[in-house]
Amino acid sequence: MRTSCRLICPRLRTLETWLALTLERVRAxxxxxxxxxxxxxxxxxxxxxxxxxxxxxxxDPRNVEAVHVGDCPTPRKRRRTRAMTRQQAVDALSEQVPACPLRRPDTVLGVLDQGLCRN
Incomplete structure (x- = not known):
């Protein structure tokens, strides 16, 4: 049995409209x-x-907590950080500012080898 076009055509037009709207949303x-x-x-x-x-x-920004290597993930978790030069990092470590235990900037900078840092 064939179904007449009167019943199928409106359903197909509705489907066509829905698909066109869906395609627009997908493209957007x-x-x-x-x-x-x-x-x-x-x-x-x-x-x-x-x-x-x-x-x-x-x-308190006057309190210094640690010196970190730039790519260390630890200070990224906290907002209170300040970039330093290599010399500033060496100076901070020699003034007993703690070194990050994860990346050990004192070892990277060779401060322990010079005997400047006593952690």
């Missing part, structure tokens, strides 16, 4: 995703390079 989602990816890549390119050495400050 793809466009948004591509735009976000371009923005993320621009942000990564514009980001300044990570510092070589980082000073972790306490709740």
């Amino acid at each position: 989602a793809i466009t948004d995703g591509e735009r976000r990816e371009v923005e993320r890549q621009r942000g990564q390119q514009a980001r300044p390079p990570a510092p070589e050495w980082v000073l972790q400050l306490g709740p």
Whole structure:
């Protein structure tokens, strides 16, 4: 038995409309995703390079908690940090500022070899 076009055509038109609307939403989602990816890549390119050495400050900025190697994940978890030069890191370690136990900047800088740091 054949079903008449009067019954099938409206159903197919409804399906066609729904699929067209769904396709528009999918295309919009793809466009948004591509735009976000371009923005993320621009942000990564514009980001300044990570510092070589980082000073972790306490709740009171006058209190210094530790010296970190720049790529150490520990100070990233805290907002209170300040970039330092190599010489500032050596000076801080020689003034008894604790070295990060994870990456050991005192060893990397050779401060222990010079006998400047007594941790």
